[in-house]
Amino acid sequence: MFKKIVSNLKPFVFSITAVGGSFVSYYSYLAYLNRKQFQDQKENDELYKDTTRETNEYFGLSWGYKADYLVKEKIDSGDIFFIKYDCDECLSLKQMIWCNLLQTYKQDQEYDSIGFAYRDSNGLYIISNQFGVTKVMEYADFLSQPFLSELSVRKLITKDQTRADSRAFFQSVKAHFKKLNQADKPEIKESSEEFAINYLKSINILQDQVVQENLKPYISEYDKANPFFLKPRFSFDNKIIIRSATNKQLNSSNLFTSTASFNK
Secondary structure (H helix, E strand, C coil): CHHHHHHHHHHHHHHHHHHHHHHHHHHHHHHHHHHHHHHHHHHCHHHCCCCCCCCCCCCCCCCCHHHHHHHHHHCCCCCEEEEEECHHHCCCHHHHHHHHHHHHHCCCCCCCEEEEEEEECCEEEEEEEECCEEEEEEHHHHHCCCCEEEEEEEEEEECCCCHHHHHHHHHHHHHHHHHHHCCCCCEEECCHHHHHHHHHHHCCCECHHHHHCCCCCCHHHHCCCCCCCECCCEEEEEEEEEECHHHHCCCHHHHHHHHHHHHC
16 A cells, blocks of 8 residues: 555656756756856946946946946945845845745735945945845945845934934944954844844944844834834935836846847
């Protein structure tokens, strides 16, 4: 009886294995193509970026550099980023799997992840959680990642702050940034919700009750002018959209390919 059951199950097991193998092969190849295209754009960015730029920064699009640069200059420490992924644009099979699981698990959430800005004399950096890992990236490198389907930012507003308060706030942001960036391996494995609340704890802008009760708000709760968990003197400004599904359709490769075809 047992042998008969095993015999009947074999075709099913083989089918599942074949389907699983095809799935892995397809997405592994797709990730390889994404990596190849992304690397090509970074190494040959003179073919993709517009001719009006004054620096060598590459923001991932072949147009709109001035707008991206203007937004960058306005971003400051503590500003908050909201991130939505395009899973098919991920650069590795692991990222694709994590991305799809994340979006399946958080179907009721508008965003997949979150990030915070830090600025010093060396430039602008983004501390963000990507696929369960918190890391630090230069702003241009962060923005040029192809899997950022939607990206928006809210500026942090401080009310009734004395100069001493402002200095203390930026010192705490700086301390958090340095602690992460100077680690042997500047990455921390944690969820987006854990990352966000831990970051805000470290810069001391959470209400005491939130800290005491160890609350972990959903990412969507941050996308408000006055989130319930912030101290009263802190709030967020109106949201500015940096990347959207619409402008991502005019990405570097598509625009370059279209131009090349037109010139033939």
